[in-house]
Amino acid sequence: MKNIFSILKFTFLLVILFAVIYPLAIYGMAQFSPNKGKGETITQNGRVVGYQKIGQKFNTLNYFWGRPSAVDYNGAGSGGSNKGASNEEYLALVQKRIDTFLIAHPYLNKLQIPAEMVTASGSGLDPNISPQGALIQVKRVANERKIAEKKIKELVEAQCNRPSIMGPKTVNVLALNVALNELK
Incomplete structure (x- = not known):
């Protein structure tokens, strides 16, 4: 049970990192590119x-x-x-x-x-x-x-x-x- 709880915490951390923080960071950097990242x-x-x-x-x-x-x-x-x-x-x-x-x-x-x-x-x-x-x-x-x-x-x-x-x-x-x- 202890291992399952730590795996769930790690999965939640990765979801927050790669589904929220990373896309927001890329979006923020795109705002400094020509046409704000829209091509x-x-x-x-x-x-x-x-x-x-x-x-x-x-x-x-x-x-x-x-x-x-x-x-x-x-x-x-x-x-x-x-x-x-x-x-x-x-x-x-x-x-x-x-x-x-x-x-x-x-x-x-x-x-x-x-x-x-x-x-x-x-x-x-x-x-x-x-x-x-x-x-x-x-x-x-x-x-x-x-x-x-x-x-x-x-x-x-x-x-x-x-x-x-x-x-x-x-x-x-x-x-x-x-x-x-x-x-x-």
Whole structure:
């Protein structure tokens, strides 16, 4: 009986520690982060349209497309497909993505498509593509929106995020598409 009572006290202590104190401490620390821990949002016309760090699905011809997602851009369930490069199902899926990309971009050939445009990232939620991935879509977006390619290309170059120390340049697809909507 003595052991059961001490086990119950220890369990109660752990519940208080991990179900009350720890979450309150994390919440308190989040209040010092950007947007008070609610994520870095992107707004358009005063309305939140998405999050800076989570990829969004764009598949219409008048928007720039991001990386494919193995989790259909579901932020609650981040993850990759976990299929290797020799998996026949995975290879068929990548080929389907290549074919779809080429239908929308008939001015390209298979070798001109950056790998990121037909393969999902490890998280399935990557919000960024390379400048090259954005630039090959300029012609399609310009044609659909009836805007000069030069103007769209300048927009892409203005949206390039340069790394603070090292790493490749990236383009946030949601931020680019929001800027595209604001383009006159």
